[in-house]
Amino acid sequence: MVRFHGSWTAPAIIALALATSLSLSSCGSDEKKPNTDVGKGAGPVKDPASPQTVTFFSWVGNEPTMKKLAAEFHKQHPNITIKFENAPAEQAQQVLSTRIAGNTAPDVAYINASDTSDYAARGALVDLGGYMGRSTVVKPDSYVDGFKTFVTWNGTMWGLPFDGETTGLFYRTDRFEEAGIAGPPKTWDEFKADAEKLTDAAKGKYGFEMFASEAAYYFYPWLYQAGGDALTEDGKDIAFNSAAGKTAAAFYVDLAKYSPRDYLNSNSYDGRVAFAKGDVAMYVAGAWFAGTLADEYPKITGKWAAAPLPNGAAGCKTTIAGDSLVMFSQTKVSDAAWLWMEFLSQPGNLANWTYKTEGTLLPPTKALLASDDLAKEKPVLKPFADLMSCGVASTVANPKYPRIETILNEELSKAIYGDQTPAEALDNAAQQGRAILGRH
Structure with missing residues (x-):
């Protein structure tokens, strides 16, 4: 919506x-x-x-x-x-x-x-x-x-x-210039390298911002880019724990090391403050964020820009x-x-x-x-x-999927906090999800 x-x-x-x-x-x-x-x-x-x-x-x-x-x-x-x-x-x-x-x-x-x-x-x-x-x-x-x-x-x-x-990448142009990065990343490898270069935890500066409370929602773009999907095409079985899904989860969860831990339990709206202050250099969000920045933080106009998400193995993919x-x-x-x-x-x-x-x-x-x-x-x-x-556009029309997504969110959140591996998170969510799909 x-x-x-x-x-x-x-x-x-x-x-x-x-x-x-x-x-x-x-x-x-x-x-x-x-x-x-x-x-x-x-x-x-x-x-x-x-x-x-x-x-x-x-x-x-x-x-x-x-x-x-x-x-x-x-x-x-x-x-x-x-x-x-x-x-x-x-x-x-x-x-x-x-x-x-x-x-x-x-x-x-x-x-x-x-x-x-x-x-x-x-x-x-x-x-x-x-x-x-x-x-x-x-x-x-x-x-x-x-x-x-x-x-x-x-x-x-x-x-x-x-x-x-659509969901795209927002980035602080001033932080990129300070780090000597010419422009926004176009591949996963570039994204990770830039996030690492832009992170200096001792100074309170980070390359990326992610939110455990919204772990599933922001996992989907990476899932699609890796060639995965949430459910099978007929909507009757779990697909997010495929090999492609686990590749995406491993990359996605690893980004937590470049994110401010104080914001992990926050949400994308509250997290806008860290980006506006320049403490975070990259931020994935929908186009709504552009309006929020323009309305609430006019003083940083000219210090940020938007770009397409970096491409994964499956090419250009994003949520809409x-x-x-x-x-x-x-x-x-x-x-x-x-x-x-x-x-x-x-x-x-x-x-x-x-x-x-x-x-x-x-x-x-x-x-x-x-x-x-x-x-x-x-x-x-x-x-x-x-x-x-x-x-x-997710073709998930199964009315049971929102309950599965809640579980996926919880399991990915545990992985982000280091309580389990990304692969374990997907497998645990898939096992519980299949139980839900099997109920009449």
Whole structure:
């Protein structure tokens, strides 16, 4: 989940992912099968002949940009009114799941993109294929593959990617210059060498910063770069303790020696202070961190930069997160709902919602990510835009996985503190994870 203006951090993402998955899994299996005929027809969707209201559920309805978009939409479609139904971000998915179960779902919602397949699998969403086939705005091939994976289930797109971010490398340019390092590392070997060179524990200076409390979340980029994955492709077995996974864990856990021990039990948001002070030279985070630094630490502007993560054996890989727009199968105004989704998906509106704001969100389309406009409007986002093509959208749709991730986090945390080896951490987590997967 990506919060507008980048105010959600990794801990919030992890907690909400767990809560969401558990609430989704309680929706039951008695949902109606999705109606695949909705949206089918010839030519562009037309405006309704009489007034209709489209309910739009989200945690961003009070954002000035969203209100402005709704007002502009109403001018263009005077017979359609957008009714915002807001919930706090930390409660949104639970509220939405309850409403779906109670047959009071909204027409359209802005949701965590990775939850799209869960809703689709329960028959809660409209298959958007019919509408997309009639649209001159929304084309499946225009989206980055990683984001398209998020909203695809059984080979069908059930949501429209709307915004997102990638995980990249932030580094203190002043510390690099002091150490005589020409630029950011491009390989794992360079990363480790730079971290070592930038570390002088006696002076309270470190090359990297990591967080045991978020060990699993920040392990994934290294896992993907090594050629590993969290689960097998069918989602039925553990894959993170493969040979590739153990290579990644060994490298990742070893980085603790270049990190301030006082921050190991902290989290990525609180850890921003050490980076801002210059005590830490390299920091892995999502694009949200760029906005945080600009807002909270303007005095260090010009002393830091962002770059793609260093490549591993599998090449350029990184984690991505994002939000999508979905239409619920309970809607009685599907054409009007589609027109709202299509309007929000226009290139100019995607740009206005993402990089043309104070925030640091990225648009989900290839054209906008590669545009000169993005690089001009928000230069700090360019490295993250470049990384989008390397983004790995986790295909883990198994509702049991969040519990497994909690265990993986605990075991990797023990390894970071030196209580067990990285390989033992993965094997222990895998053994417990398989027990969870085997339960009915």
